[in-house]
Amino acid sequence: MFGPNYKTQVSLPLRNTFFPQIQQFHFPLTSLSGKALTTIRACGDREISSRTFKKLPPSEWGHHFLTVPVDLLEMNALAREIDELKIKVKEMLIKPALGIKETKKRIMFVYLLVSLGLAGHFVDEINENLKQGFEAREEMMAGEDDLYTVSTIFWIFRTYGYDMSSDVFKRFQREDGTFKECLVADAKGMLSLYEAAHLETQTEKILDEALRFTPGQLELLAEGGNLPPHISRLIKNSLFIPQRYNNEMIFAKGYISFYEQEEDHDKMLLRFSKLNFRFLQLHWIQELETLTKWSKEQDLVAKLPPYFRDRMVECYFFAFGVQPQFSRDRVLAAKFFMLYTIVDDTCDRFALFPETKILVECMERLVPDSVDSLPDYMKPIFRFTLNVFEESKSMTRSEEEESYFVQGALEEEFKILMRSYIKFGEWEGTNTVPTFDESMEVKDTQIVIFAALLLSFLGLGHKDMELAYNWLKSRPKLVRAIARNTRLLNDMTGFEDDMNRGDEANVVNYYMKQHSVSKEETFRELNKMVRDTKRVVNEEFLKIAKTMPIHILHRALNCGNMSIITYRDGDGFTNPIGRFKDHMTSLFVDLMPL
Template sequence: MAAPLLDACGASAVCSTEHNLPAAAVLHRRLAQANYEPKTWDYDSICSMHLHGQNKVQPSKESSLFQLASLKQIVRQLLLLEEEEDGLPNKLRIIDQLQSLGVAYHFEEEIKSILTSMHVHDAHLQLEHDLSSTALLFKLLRAHGIPASTDMLSAFFTNDNGGLDAADNINLMRDDNDDTIDGLVALYEASYLAFPGEAMLNTARAFAIDRLQQQMMPSSMVGGSYFQEDLPLHWRAPRLQAIRSLKHHRSDCSGDEIASCIMQLAAEDFDRVQAVHQSELVELTRWWKETKLGEKLPLSARDRLVECFFCATCIAPEPRHAGCRDVLAKVGSLIVHLDDIYDVYGTIDELATFTDAIAGNWDDDDDATALLPEYMQAMLSVIRSTSMAAADRVLREHGHDVLPVYKKAWHELCEAFMVEAKWQHEKVIPGLDEYLENGWVTSTGPLLLLHALTMLPSSNQQEQQRVDSWLRDDGKVVYPRLVELCSRIFRLCNDCATHEAESERGEGPSSIACFMSESSGGGVSKEEACGAVADAIAVIWKEVNRELLTGSVDAGIMCVNLARVIQCIYHDGDGITSPTDSRKKLIKDLLFTPIRTLL
């Protein structure tokens, strides 16, 4: 790009005054301890992308649209072909490839129909001795909310304890057998779709890991180990996986007409969707600059608009979910600033006043608002205008008045932030259960998903009732169980990545600190606590898998995608507070670089 998107010196403007705050209040601030990195991305360059013709911000040309439609039709015909002798395994692999490459959303109805038919007709019975296809079928059924029993895999389990037999008839131990490795990898990936209590799948995973480590030579492994470098597929954000798959499969299509066609479709679609996302980012960046929050806040708050939009595109990547992406990125960016106010800058008295004000009438001349310092008035004003605009859009497009729910959700988040601020102020480390009950709310997942899910169209009366029941009679927000579970993953992943830095800054307790304090009289190490938290995340994922069998498909996928992108953001450090070079490159690849230049 002609103008650099990466802006090493692009810190947001910081007000040099304390907005006439009393000297005593200033003394209680910890502004110097934050040491947050400046923003990474140059907003002027982003806003002018379309003027310079950088990448593809303009809609696709008619020829490209025609080519995309033709490729989609060819792939659709491949999916619907009558099954031949080897048709079932091939069809499963096509579906899996479409998902991995990020284009399965074009064929949602066809894929759901095919998998439902496979379930009804017990297709796994046709896959005897084919571990790879059986495990893949199991994984695909569960991922699409279709019942799939672990009995499908029972042919590969023979002893009374649920152990996996070496099974000569499926050649699991034959050396240099690509089919063997494919089967073990498929079994490993399928094991992550387990429900609570399905110990057999834990055994299957351990078996697969053991056998793969025996068979795969170190030179054949990327980064040292298939298991150590990567999250399982089920825990990866689909949009990010599409980049990896496109790079990985680019050399696997020679001579394979079907694979070549799917790859071509995936590459065309990736760049088309990227162009849509770029156009949205331009408008979003203009909105952010117009808020002037960087100039109005007297603290060096984290300015992470592009990172928040990156997360939004991973949570709701399909073009039809533009409204969800818009509100996710806006609310996310505001939350990052609000979090810094509660964690680092605001005094206890100011935070209490702000918490009361956000529950008020949402009028700029509200009495509670007038009591706030100027920087808090600016923060509250943008929060109000953003959520009110989102509520107007929901009312206009879907007929639901969600503003009362938005207001209450913001207030509940601030109340939960206030609890943590008091723990920090009083140097209290709560019990782990008490911390997590408050912490899944302060993860901010509930507020983000509330705004996103209410943007989804209500296609039937049941969905309308769901939207209308967000508030209980006592005024509390009612979050679906899946929202809570994915928010708990959010909180635990965040704590693992941020515990050390936040402890050094003197911020409030984390699940790591609570676990260390509560276990064995405080004799547990940080590494042991992190291991226990990682185990807890795996347990919650099992509950997520079971919960996916109920409710709206779009809503369920959006919740799960939040957990997935969070695991990416916090997989190797805090990708929001201190983005690493690898995270910056990932964002650049996803949002700014045409995929064909990466292949």
């Protein structure tokens, strides 16, 4: 789940040395004008040119990443120093922890590695330390009255699938079940309790109480002016997105800055984390250069009316659910997200239902000859689809991966996505208003979580890949809950835009109609559903972690987290402004200073 491993066979090596040549096609990006959406008419044959739609602004990134220089000598120097520091930290992790006090320190050290974005270098060592620590948890927690320590140990165990009891927090409660007011004086402890509480399941009242107690108090602490600025900043960031629901590298960028301001920071670890992050940033820029070239060559911007979201860089950002070390899989995921964006916008924003039916029928077959049955403007979309799937197959690295695609896994997921448009079109054509649950059942299939996970599984070995694929085919409750949560967030943030376009196929709209309630009441209820769904995800994670490798489950959580980040401050994908844009700038533009 956490951090890179540069020696994995599926990472993209350095450009101009052993950086692989990837077949590329394109999707050019142009500068953002900054103007509001305007109604325009499509160009083309008479029928198409008479069709009105909302023009969406182009990506503001343009061809930026084609002009960003990457110093290969610097990358090689960074990699050498990183390898040297890895040896030192590994020695610290494999050294036997003598006594319960040392075991406790070791678990806290693991949390530090996770937060600094370094844990991926030490997967086996961390797993072994957590296994030993969990066996000694009773003794480790006996008499421990430091809120920060208890909360942090709870967080790290739960994050790695160990079902540590939330009863450890009873020592900080009064007899009536509320938390002691004296805890408020401990800013770091309060923040850690807040973070731990986001790992709650459906039946843990004590963590529910912690989430009632901590946010307001933390806001007062952060705004009160009495805390060091770096602690206030960390609190504000966590109140915006808790660590449990953040992307590991977004969190690491902020935590490295926080850690540097801590008086007792370890200079070697700080250096290691900065080198690691900067190396990754240069690597991400290389990937973005590859994708920008790929998108530029296809020229769909020129071939299609501007009804679709031109969001290559945003698609790459969404692909950050694929872990840092799996470069090829992240690039494939970004391309698939771009494909889905084009198809989704075509069906939702522009195509007539008869055209959508023809497109879906062609997607069911996925053979080149089908293109002749499509309207002219859809032909580039279908060819684009065929190219993406062909390229995905060509980029597999082994017979196991090839057979994985031969089974039609990714193609089948894509077809499931496409079929949902038929159902909504039929409802609209017959003036049928589905219930909220009916709409959610169909809408959940439009979420690309399942397809994204299929792509992320390519980085696994044959045994784990087969295990993960069979698990995903069973439509596990964990992944269905993540998809449901994504759908709720998507439709809530996109509600106004959908209604303005006359698109009533939105779960907010269906809930309002079914229950005859206001938009405000509907949002209150759906936000409750979002929180309940998160609890389900946490609970299922702990159940499945007993039998499923944790690195497989972390892939699912990572994909879900990218949805939460994307929709946290509005629809960041459609309108990449505010914090969403800040995240991309922080990762891809503002290099980590050394």
